Amino acid sequence: MLIRIVSAPCVSAYLNLDHHFVELGEVAAHLRDRAGHEVRVVDGVLPEVTWDTVVEEALHATGLVVLHVTLDNTLETARTIRLLRQLSPGTRIALYGRGAYHLRRLFQRTDADWIVLEQDWEPALAEIAAQVAAGAEPGPVPGTLTRTAGTWTRGPAGVRLAGDWELPALDLLPVAGYARLPADESYPGREPERELAVGLSRGCDSYCGYCPIPDVMGRHEYFRTGLDTLAGYLRAARESHGYTAVSLFGANFTAHRDYVHDFCARVGTPRTGVTWKCVTSHAELDPPLLGEMAAAGCTRVAVGVESLLPDGRNRFSGRVGAERLADLGAWCAAEGILLICFVMVGLPGQTRHEVAVTLDTVRAAGAVPRPMTYVDYRRLAAAEDFADVFWANRKTVSEPFGRGILSMRDTALAVHSWERWLDTVGPADGRPSDERPSAAPRRPAL
Numbered sequence: 001m002l003i004r005i006v007s008a009p010c011v012s013a014y015l016n017l018d019h020h021f022v023e024l025g026e027v028a029a030h031l032r033d034r035a036g037h038e039v040r041v042v043d044g045v046l047p048e049v050t051w052d053t054v055v056e057e058a059l060h061a062t063g064l065v066v067l068h069v070t071l072d073n074t075l076e077t078a079r080t081i082r083l084l085r086q087l088s089p090g091t092r093i094a095l096y097g098r099g100a101y102h103l104r105r106l107f108q109r110t111d112a113d114w115i116v117l118e119q120d121w122e123p124a125l126a127e128i129a130a131q132v133a134a135g136a137e138p139g140p141v142p143g144t145l146t147r148t149a150g151t152w153t154r155g156p157a158g159v160r161l162a163g164d165w166e167l168p169a170l171d172l173l174p175v176a177g178y179a180r181l182p183a184d185e186s187y188p189g190r191e192p193e194r195e196l197a198v199g200l201s202r203g204c205d206s207y208c209g210y211c212p213i214p215d216v217m218g219r220h221e222y223f224r225t226g227l228d229t230l231a232g233y234l235r236a237a238r239e240s241h242g243y244t245a246v247s248l249f250g251a252n253f254t255a256h257r258d259y260v261h262d263f264c265a266r267v268g269t270p271r272t273g274v275t276w277k278c279v280t281s282h283a284e285l286d287p288p289l290l291g292e293m294a295a296a297g298c299t300r301v302a303v304g305v306e307s308l309l310p311d312g313r314n315r316f317s318g319r320v321g322a323e324r325l326a327d328l329g330a331w332c333a334a335e336g337i338l339l340i341c342f343v344m345v346g347l348p349g350q351t352r353h354e355v356a357v358t359l360d361t362v363r364a365a366g367a368v369p370r371p372m373t374y375v376d377y378r379r380l381a382a383a384e385d386f387a388d389v390f391w392a393n394r395k396t397v398s399e400p401f402g403r404g405i406l407s408m409r410d411t412a413l414a415v416h417s418w419e420r421w422l423d424t425v426g427p428a429d430g431r432p433s434d435e436r437p438s439a440a441p442r443r444p445a446l
């Protein structure tokens with residue numbers, strides 16, 4: 001059976017291509033390589049994918065259309081469901097993705113047949129595809145809401161693949177189009193890279209109030225198995241597509257030290273020709289481990305700093321404080337690893353001074369801040385209109401999904417142009433002029 005996986009066209013407020021490699025590419029590979037279906041991917045994140053493209057797909061659709069729902073395209077997904085129902089009434093429609101999870105209440109008002117809620121999404125979608133291929137009426141599926149005779153029913157608990165996921169199917173993804181999109185970030189001194197992403201873990205054992213990962217991806221972090229397969233995949237991706245770097249999508253790369261040792265030995269640049277980047281917690285990082293990672297081709301580590309109080313403590317227990325951050329910056333610089341620090345802007349009660357302290361401290365540590373807007377994703381479930389979801393993203397403004405005291409302008413400027421925003425913060429905000437770093441920011445050796 002031919003399965004169309006469609007991510008409805010939208011103009012992104014926050015473009016993160018990692019999501020597209022992982023959420024589209026790994027799911028497409030599973031449906032093709034494990035479930036045995038023909039698969040076609042249409043990714044509306046590309047500007048050349050228009051509503052004309054969607055109409056064309058809808059006119060030819062048969063069997064099953066799977067709609068990938070992000071937080072950018074929920075309104076457009078609802079529109080796509082309507083087009084499919086009008087143009088291809090016999091086609092079954094399944095929804096999955098973080099948008100489907102958060103907006104399940106609203107999507108139950110649409111004419112979709114299934115809403116996949118729980119990770120891993122692949123077994124649920126494969127089960128749905130099996131039902132459609134067999135010509136059966138929609139029936140309950142683990143981890144999924146199913147609509148039968150106008151009533152939505154939740155199936156039993158979802159099935160976990162526990163680290164045994166496919167790698168992104170590069171031949172099914174529009175990778176040439178991805179390469180034309182502006183990079184979501186660039187850093188001084190970096191050579192241009194051709195980067196892909198693979199999922200290295202799913203879920204998280206922590207539960208930070210500002211983060212959707214444990215809800216969407218599960219309350220336990222599973223790590224990818226089959227590291228030799230991953231190494232072979234990266235070697236092939238370099239040869240076939242010229243990829244020089246890979247982003248390892250996951251919450252805490254260094255959560256298990258043995259896994260890091262194994263990864264460095266089996267997936268390091270000497271074996272693949274591809275450098276790599278990861279996200280993790282500061283707590284597991286130390287000079288020996290960073291040295292091992294750098295030797296294995298790690299060029300960038302990102303950690304969540306979120307928000308530092310004026311006395312140097314972190315607003316959140318367990319997060320890095322100013323002193324440790326300075327050490328971490330020095331360790332990374334010594335190894336030539338770029339340190340990225342996630343900073344949350346617009347948290348409840350967070351002042352301009354607090355945000356400035358955080359940015360100043362990150363900069364003084366020689367790291368690069370990546371400020372993002374605070375969004376209370378759990379409030380999304382109460383959205384009354386798909387159009388409201390536009391306001392819940394990491395780049396624009398937070399209302400009505402944030403509860404911060406910073407103005408919208410402050411929040412948006414700090415996120416878009418943090419250095420420019422810092423210039424607006426001074427003694428009137430409680431930030432003494434001597435709090436600004438006097439020396440030029442240290443940059444890691446690149």
Ligand code: SF4
Pocket residue numbers: 204205206207208211212213214251304
């Ligand atoms: S912020 Fe990081 S540690 Fe916290 S829940 Fe999200 S992924 Fe896990």
